[in-house]
Amino acid sequence: MNIVIVGIAVLMGCAVGWSIGANDAANSLGVAVGSKVLTLRKALVLICIFGFLGAVLQGQYVCQTIGTEIVAIDKLSPSMKGHMAMVAAFGAFVWVLLATYWKMPISTSHSIVGAVAGAGLAIHEPVNWKVLGGVFVCWIATPLGSAVIAFALYFVLSRVFHKIVPVRHAEKILGVLIVVSGCYVAFTWGANDVANTVGVISFCGILNPTTSLILGGIAIVLGVVTWGYKVIETIGSELVDLLPLMAFSAQLASAINVHLYTVLGVPVSTSHSIVGAVVGVGLVRGARVVNAGIMREIVVCWLATPFVSGVISFGMLKVMVLLLHLT
Numbered sequence: 001m002n003i004v005i006v007g008i009a010v011l012m013g014c015a016v017g018w019s020i021g022a023n024d025a026a027n028s029l030g031v032a033v034g035s036k037v038l039t040l041r042k043a044l045v046l047i048c049i050f051g052f053l054g055a056v057l058q059g060q061y062v063c064q065t066i067g068t069e070i071v072a073i074d075k076l077s078p079s080m081k082g083h084m085a086m087v088a089a090f091g092a093f094v095w096v097l098l099a100t101y102w103k104m105p106i107s108t109s110h111s112i113v114g115a116v117a118g119a120g121l122a123i124h125e126p127v128n129w130k131v132l133g134g135v136f137v138c139w140i141a142t143p144l145g146s147a148v149i150a151f152a153l154y155f156v157l158s159r160v161f162h163k164i165v166p167v168r169h170a171e172k173i174l175g176v177l178i179v180v181s182g183c184y185v186a187f188t189w190g191a192n193d194v195a196n197t198v199g200v201i202s203f204c205g206i207l208n209p210t211t212s213l214i215l216g217g218i219a220i221v222l223g224v225v226t227w228g229y230k231v232i233e234t235i236g237s238e239l240v241d242l243l244p245l246m247a248f249s250a251q252l253a254s255a256i257n258v259h260l261y262t263v264l265g266v267p268v269s270t271s272h273s274i275v276g277a278v279v280g281v282g283l284v285r286g287a288r289v290v291n292a293g294i295m296r297e298i299v300v301c302w303l304a305t306p307f308v309s310g311v312i313s314f315g316m317l318k319v320m321v322l323l324l325h326l327t
Helices: 003-034 040-058 060-069 078-101 108-122 129-164 167-203 209-227 229-238 244-263 270-284 292-324
Strands: none
Touching: 003 040, 003 078, 003 108, 003 167, 003 209, 003 244, 003 270, 040 167, 040 209, 060 108, 060 129, 060 167, 060 209, 060 244, 078 108, 078 292, 108 129, 108 167, 108 292, 129 167, 129 244, 129 270, 167 209, 167 244, 167 270, 244 270, 270 292
16 A cells, blocks of 8 residues: 555645544533533543544444445555545534534544545446435434434423422532533534544554554544534534533433444434534423524534535545556
8 A cells, every 4th residue: 555645645635634533522511601601712622532432442442334335445456545544534524624614513533434424426326325324314414313212311300309409509419510521522422423533544454453542542533632512612602501400411412312323333413413412402491492593404404414525535435446447
């Protein structure tokens, strides 16, 4: 495999990891920042720690799906593997970068899956439509599941919490619960989304799985630190005006939802999960508390994500095949 292509592929994988950290940092503790429980700086530190731990300790589950089950990347020629990894990572990176600039919480999972499928179509490599269809169904189920869980949690907690917790301790206990649930979200996010960074690279044989996971975790952390604040503003305060108990319910619901999919090896959107959860708790107070304008913009970006990244990777690899006579 050409050393230059390998280097560019790894660089693009790290770029995807950086963009994931920048866009998805809000999924973990954005609601905690929005509800004034944590400062932005403290939230970013916790996201980095627990996101990295999730990536390294449980990131292998979803890497298999991204790396081999959508397109059999591991069976391609060495040269094509490198180009495939480079192009898929680039397609995902470009779209996530644009969405982060627009402060839109999109799915990095959708972006990399769309990019891998687009690259596969460009070289007439069979796309496993059955697996892709299953992933697509899970994408739809993710925000709905989070919304239902969050609605149920908040509906119950809003009626019993202040009856069982003394008023003088309520604020402190809620603060602890929000931070703990946010760290859980960060852990499940790192575990599920690190595959978007290194799944393709790992199964192309460029890096071994352990090194890939560590590198992906570091790249995600850098994204959180440098640009993670942008989407936090949208999730934390612009979508729904959150009370502390709502923030806890939303974060716990999202974490449970994503963790289940992670263990099953399904790449789902932590963005979809937390947005669904935030809307779910908001609906307990009535649909009027949800910012419909922001919600419409988010949904449009969600729908566009796999197609835009897929078109980018398809076009790039098609041009490379024609110009470089790749086989």
